[in-house]
Amino acid sequence: MITKRIIACLDVHDGRVVKGVQFVDLIDAGDPATQAARHAREGADEIVLLDITATHEGRQTLLDTVRRTARELFVPFAVGGGIRTADDAAQVFEAGADKVSVNSAALADPTLINAIGRSFGAQAVVVAIDARRDPEAADPVREAQVFVQGGRKPAGRRVVEWAREAEDRGAGEILLTSMDSDGMRTGFDCELTAAVSEAVGIPVIASGGAGTVDHFVDVFGRGKADAALAASIFHFGVSSARSLKEELAKAGVSVRLPC
């Protein structure tokens, strides 16, 4: 039976893992390679490394980080942040990533999705979407808007429609972050996640808002998510992906255990 995935997310700045709410007040939280290996050992089904440096000089540091992190990692490994061209993606794959996550660059040039998919396969392309409900709209969920620049600037696209286009262009998965819920620890936006998950035929990874185990139960049930990103929950009471999954199993969610 296919299991729901718990994906450990590492935000990386200048080659170090950082913690912070909405990319503000960053605290050093260790070495990416060490942290990724620890999460894999402690039961994470996949690792995502999001580079928030996004400077030109940071590119080389990122590739070194990816190389070191991938070396002893034998679970799927995705890398996002600052991937603007198919060449950028090729370098990240060469360094050892299995998937790349593209966001604003794909919005600026949607053919980037086709280009990466053609060279590396659809399974290697994750399209990340930062979403906010549209409170003015008749249907705030179905008409939710795509945002860029850390949720500050609307991209002029509707989330559901952009997710469908990404699928048509050859994306293998959607990483959906609710900017309304992100950092709030009040739960995932299950309505929005379900709306996207029902609109596309590819897996949807839910992100933003997790504070308790019940939030994960909810997003896998009502939210129809195929996977969920776990970041700050590991800092607030739940010690590891394994203990999270043990709780999920008790609640009837199918997960990879033992792991």
Added chain:
Amino acid sequence: MRVTVIDYKAGNLTSVLKALRHLGAEPEVTDGDLSLVESAGRLILPGVGHFAATERLDSNGLTSAIRVAIARGVPFLGICVGMQWLYAGSSEAPNQPGLGHFAEKCTRFADSKEKVPHVGWNSLEVRKDSRLLTGVEPGEFVYFTHSYKAPVTADTAAVTYYIEPFASAVERANVMGVQFHPEKSGATGLKILGNFLSWERK
């Protein structure tokens, strides 16, 4: 230990090579050195992406070289599209023949309410006499990412359930294939790759 990995430009090989090195093997990569393939001690055909990419194996002579090696009894492991290529073909690229070592064809998952591709960790129902999957216990999981799959037949070494039962591993003597990614399947995957690396003709 020497193992030859065939590069036919379908996705990246980094993960497979890394896992082989971790297990103490010395992988060599070729994208067209036929003598290297014919004389290989062990062969791995990885591959993520489209079945049509296997056309490259025909156009540069690798298909014949692989046939020669397999006939010589060289252990062969196909991963993902590399496994599918062992069959007669795939509906993903109807005009592109596979090796035909296994007579059946690969097909896309049937339409259903489930997501395609099948992405994530799923379990294996292992055939008792499988040498490739020795030591894989019920309840162990491996990582999949694919939209096409091989049918369950007498050569099937493991069955996995998603929408319908399909062959997650195939094995007949020295020719083996896995639909999942052992290089991305944690300790279970490394154990399977290790079994392949220590496979000797009985």
